[in-house]
Amino acid sequence: MKRFTPFFVMSLVIILLAGLLASCRGPEGPQGPPGTSTVVNLEGFAPGINCGSCHNPDQDTVYYVWAKKYQWERSKHAWGGDYERNSSSCAGCHTTEGFVKRMQGKPVTNQVDSSPPGCFACHSPHARGDFSLRNASPVTIRSQIVGVPDAQFNYGKGNLCVQCHMTRDFTPRPDPTKTAATDSIVITTSRWYAHYGVQGQMLMGEGGFKFPGYMYTGNSVHTTLPAIKQEGCITCHMATPTAGSGIAGGHTMNLRYEFQGTARSLLNGCNQSGCHSNLTTLDYKGVQSAVNANFDTLKTLLIQRGWIDGNPSSSNYGLVRLTGGRLVIKPAIKAGALYNYFFVEHDRSEGVHNPKYALELLRSSIEELRKP
Ligand code: HEC
Ligand code: HEC
Ligand code: HEC
Ligand code: HEC
Ligand code: HEC
Incomplete structure (x- = not known):
């Protein structure tokens, strides 16, 4: 229950406000100098908006704002708790305040007073007077594999999601051309992956590590339907x-x-x-079962090689195992299997986003690790 408390406090404030505001009209064009608005946001109010059209559940049979608030409360956006990731490098996705700045093209700074991705992240209801999406333009997802170009994600309103559900850069990047026995990759972070938001790439069939010589047959129908x-x-x-x-x-x-x-x-x-x-x-069609079975096989192979920590009682469990601060993989191309492991894990749909692609990434990784 603890995690819902702030929401209920907020609801109470709104109940009070709604009573006060039900009949009041928005101040005429107070867009004016920043700082004149003492309420919540950085963007001001659209001229002449009717506060009651959103803040009074009695009147609101268009937006059902209250219903949406209770739905949002059940989303991990609301309760996930990771809005504490509010330093300048994280706030742009993990907090509403940082995301608004990022979408406005302003630098994202440390955001000690932070809130999780909420209404004002995805919409700008006060400044626009409606619930249009803050940003639904196509998104460039940066490739994390040497030699593979960035991807252009363009799936309508879903573009908004991918502004956050996308990769973060990491080093060193895996390289499909490093096949010689002497080619090595030296990993020095236990979080050697492109963060957690790989769903956009998985849906499009981009961003996975492809081993040369393995026959990849493309994507599931989800990619293009x-x-x-x-x-x-x-x-x-x-x-x-x-x-x-x-x-x-x-x-x-x-x-x-x-x-x-x-x-x-x-x-x-x-x-x-x-x-x-x-x-x-x-x-x-057993897609999730099949993906999970292959995922487990890959995991076992990675544990056997000592590349990930398979000890459940270790605080490093499931992450890259570093000996003396490093993991050296030779030939470097085999690190692609480790990369694909995290890619499929972090997608979290257990293959549904793109069954064919997810399965083939896993199977090719397994095949690669079974080679001597
Ligand atoms: C297009 C819909 C819309 C209109 C019109 C609107 N608001 Fe809001 N407002 C919201 C949403 C959504 C929230 C965030 C959810 C919530 O707290 O209800 C919000 C939040 C607020 C909050 C913050 C409440 C808190 O506890 O953090 C205040 C204050 C507020 N609005 C005042 C106003 C005033 C004053 C007007 C009229 C000038 C107005 N709003 C018009 C949608 C709207
Ligand atoms: C402002 C950035 C942002 C936007 C925009 C965004 N998300 Fe998220 N999303 C997050 C973050 C951050 C989390 C994890 C929250 C946490 O752990 O505190 C998350 C979590 C989720 C989860 C739960 C994942 C789980 O592990 O259970 C789903 C589902 C989700 N988002 C779907 C969407 C969809 C669909 C959209 C577009 C409509 C979207 N998100 C837009 C940042 C965003
Ligand atoms: C490009 C946007 C973006 C940036 C920048 C970002 N994150 Fe995230 N992060 C996400 C999204 C989206 C999720 C949720 C994905 C999901 O649950 O499927 C997430 C999830 C997480 C999680 C939760 C993982 C879990 O298993 O629940 C942690 C912890 C996290 N991020 C930490 C950080 C830290 C620390 C930083 C800054 C160094 C950071 N993130 C920067 C987008 C981002
Ligand atoms: C993570 C992003 C995200 C967050 C957070 C979010 N929304 Fe939305 N919202 C969307 C998307 C995407 C749509 C479009 C859905 C569709 O077309 O089916 C939408 C649609 C809506 C609509 C319908 C708009 C219309 O014109 O019919 C309303 C109303 C709305 N949101 C209110 C809210 C309120 C209130 C909150 C906060 C409690 C909120 N949203 C938080 C992404 C978000
Ligand atoms: C074809 C339908 C479909 C589409 C399109 C889709 N998803 Fe999913 N997504 C799923 C299914 C099904 C799951 C697995 C849910 C489960 O088994 O709990 C899932 C899981 C997830 C999860 C993990 C949620 C959890 O509770 O663990 C996240 C986050 C997510 N999707 C984000 C996205 C994002 C972002 C996009 C757009 C780039 C997207 N999804 C597109 C169907 C879809």
């Missing part, structure tokens, strides 16, 4: 649930959820027209 091309992540994660079946999708962005003590999955996104017709599980 019109319904997904148009809205990207939103197609599935923000689908509308069925009345009476619990709160999922929407601003919870959850596909697995609990309803009255029972585990459930939201399949309405999957079963829309043009997609599946009668899919009954997220583990459709």
Whole structure:
């Protein structure tokens, strides 16, 4: 319960405010000098906006702001807790304040007073007077593999998600041309990966490490299906649930959820027209099971080689194992298997985003590690 407390405090404030503001109109054009607005944001109010159209649940039958707040409260955006990652290098994705600055093209600074990705990150309701998306332009996702170009992510509204759900640079980068027995890569960080937001790349079928000589056959239909091309992540994660079946999708962005003590999955996104017709599980055709089985095999091989820490009681568990501060891999190309391991793990869809691509990355990595 502890983690919800701030939200309820906020709700109380709003209840009070809503009462006060229900009939009040926005100040006429107070966009003026920054600092004149004493309320919450950096961007001012659109001239003449009607506060009550969003702040009074009585009047609000357009946006259902209150409903969205309760949905958001159930999202990991709200409760994940990682908004404490608020230094200048993290705040641009982990805090609303830093993200707003980043989207405004301003430098992101340390953000001690931080809040998690919330309404004002993805929207700018006061300055715009509506809930249009703050930024839905295509996103360049920086490649983390030597010789592979950056990817252009362009999936409609889903572009907003990928402003944060994208890679972070790390070194040294894996290199598919380093195949000689003498080629070595020296890893000195236990977090040798491109951070956690690889979902955009996985969906497009980019960003995985491809071993020359292995036959990769492309992507699953998700990559190009019109319904997904148009809205990207939103197609599935923000689908509308069925009345009476619990709160999922929407601003919870959850596909697995609990309803009255029972585990459930939201399949309405999957079963829309043009997609599946009668899919009954997220583990459709056993994709998640197959990906998890291959993932476990790869994990075992990596542990056997001593490249990741397989000791569950170690604080380094599951991360790169450094001996004397380093891990040396020869030939360097084999590090691609380690890279793919984290890539699939951090995607977290257990293959669903792009089954064919995820499986082949895992299988080729396994094959590579089984070679002497
Ligand atoms: C287009 C919708 C919209 C309009 C119009 C709007 N707001 Fe908001 N406002 C929001 C949302 C969404 C939030 C964040 C969620 C919440 O706290 O309800 C918010 C938050 C606030 C907060 C911060 C509450 C807190 O506890 O942090 C204040 C204060 C506020 N609005 C005042 C106003 C005033 C005054 C007006 C009219 C000039 C106004 N709002 C008009 C959508 C709107
Ligand atoms: C402002 C940056 C930002 C944007 C924009 C953003 N996210 Fe997130 N997302 C995060 C962060 C940060 C987390 C992890 C939160 C934490 O751990 O505190 C997260 C977590 C999630 C999770 C939960 C992951 C898990 O491990 O359970 C889902 C699902 C998700 N985001 C989907 C989306 C979708 C879909 C969109 C677009 C509609 C989106 N996100 C837009 C930053 C963002
Ligand atoms: C480019 C955007 C971006 C930047 C910059 C960023 N992160 Fe993240 N981070 C994310 C997203 C998105 C997630 C959530 C992904 C998910 O849950 O699937 C995340 C997740 C995390 C998690 C949670 C992992 C977990 O297993 O729950 C930690 C911890 C974290 N980041 C730390 C940091 C730190 C520390 C920094 C700064 C040094 C940082 N991040 C910078 C986007 C970013
Ligand atoms: C992580 C990003 C993200 C966050 C945080 C977020 N939204 Fe949204 N919101 C979206 C996206 C994406 C859509 C478009 C969904 C669609 O088209 O189905 C949307 C749509 C909406 C809509 C419908 C807009 C319309 O014109 O029909 C409303 C209202 C809304 N959001 C309110 C909120 C409120 C209130 C909050 C805070 C409690 C919030 N959002 C937080 C991403 C976000
Ligand atoms: C085809 C539907 C679909 C699309 C499109 C999609 N996802 Fe997913 N996503 C899923 C499924 C299914 C899962 C697995 C959920 C599970 O098994 O718990 C998942 C899992 C996730 C998770 C981990 C959530 C968790 O609870 O562990 C994140 C984060 C995520 N997706 C983000 C995104 C982002 C960002 C995009 C857009 C780049 C995206 N997804 C596009 C269906 C989709």
